[in-house]
Amino acid sequence: MAKRIDPEVRREQVADAVIDEIAEHGLRSVTLARIAARSGLAIGSIRHYFGDTLREVMRFTLTVLMQRVARRDTTLSTDPLTRIADAVAFTVPTSDQERKENAALVEYRVMARTDPELAADIAATSALSQDAVRSALRDAMADRAIDDATLDREALLLHAVVEGLSFSSALFSAPLTEEHVHEAIAASLRRLREAHPPA
Numbered sequence: 212m213a214k215r216i217d218p219e220v221r222r223e224q225v226a227d228a229v230i231d232e233i234a235e236h237g238l239r240s241v242t243l244a245r246i247a248a249r250s251g252l253a254i255g256s257i258r259h260y261f262g263d264t265l266r267e268v269m270r271f272t273l274t275v276l277m278q279r280v281a282r283r284d285t286t287l288s289t290d291p292l293t294r295i296a297d298a299v300a301f302t303v304p305t306s307d308q309e310r311k312e313n314a315a316l317v318e319y320r321v322m323a324r325t326d327p328e329l330a331a332d333i334a335a336t337s338a339l340s341q342d343a344v345r346s347a348l349r350d351a352m353a354d355r356a357i358d359d360a361t362l363d364r365e366a367l368l369l370h371a372v373v374e375g376l377s378f379s380s381a382l383f384s385a386p387l388t389e390e391h392v393h394e395a396i397a398a399s400l401r402r403l404r405e406a407h408p409p410a
Contacts, residue, residue: 222260224250225268226275234311238318241269273329276316277336283309291351292404295369296396298347300389302340303376310386317381344370351400355407365403372399 228249232241243265247254261267283301288294304313323329345366352362372395380387 218260221252221256222271223275225252225257225260226272229268229272230276230312230315233315233318238315238322241265243268270328270332272315273319273332276312276319277332279312280316291347291353292397292400295344295347295351295400296393298343299369299373299376299396300392302373303387303389303392304380305386305389305392307386310380310383313377314381317378340373341366341370344373352404352407354410355404356410357407361407369396369399372396 225246228246229241231249232245236245243254243257246252246257246268250257257268261271280302288297304310319329320333323333345363348366348369349362352365357365376387376392
């Protein structure tokens, strides 16, 4: 009797094939035939799990990418300043697998510029990320005299740094080191605190 394969395992296998294809050739190169060749599955099997459209495979892969970032194992400090630096270092890809997944996410984000359906998914994730940055920054600056408008501006700048590191790392030939990312963010936060007197 043939061993039953978990459908979710197969779907993740397909998503990994899509990620590999994007990392090597770019998002627009992805076809069912290329996914089949990379995953070792027949095109009929892929259609069985996703239906007849490549679009469903691509949307599922985007979901997998966002879930993997959210599931990365990290321990955040109890100190608010260090916690922000920890969180930023955690989101920036520092391993080869994370870089591959990040490159795929970057391509999805560029494609979302002209694809309203993808844009909605990307925008929702970005909004959550911005809110998290602002909340963490508010905690880190709780003992400083800083108004809401300045806090909003600084949160936007910090989020832009996170986005910039994500985009840049997709172009670098080697992964960023967690230590360098942590040091850069910690230095920025120290400058911000020094610019505002105690409350």
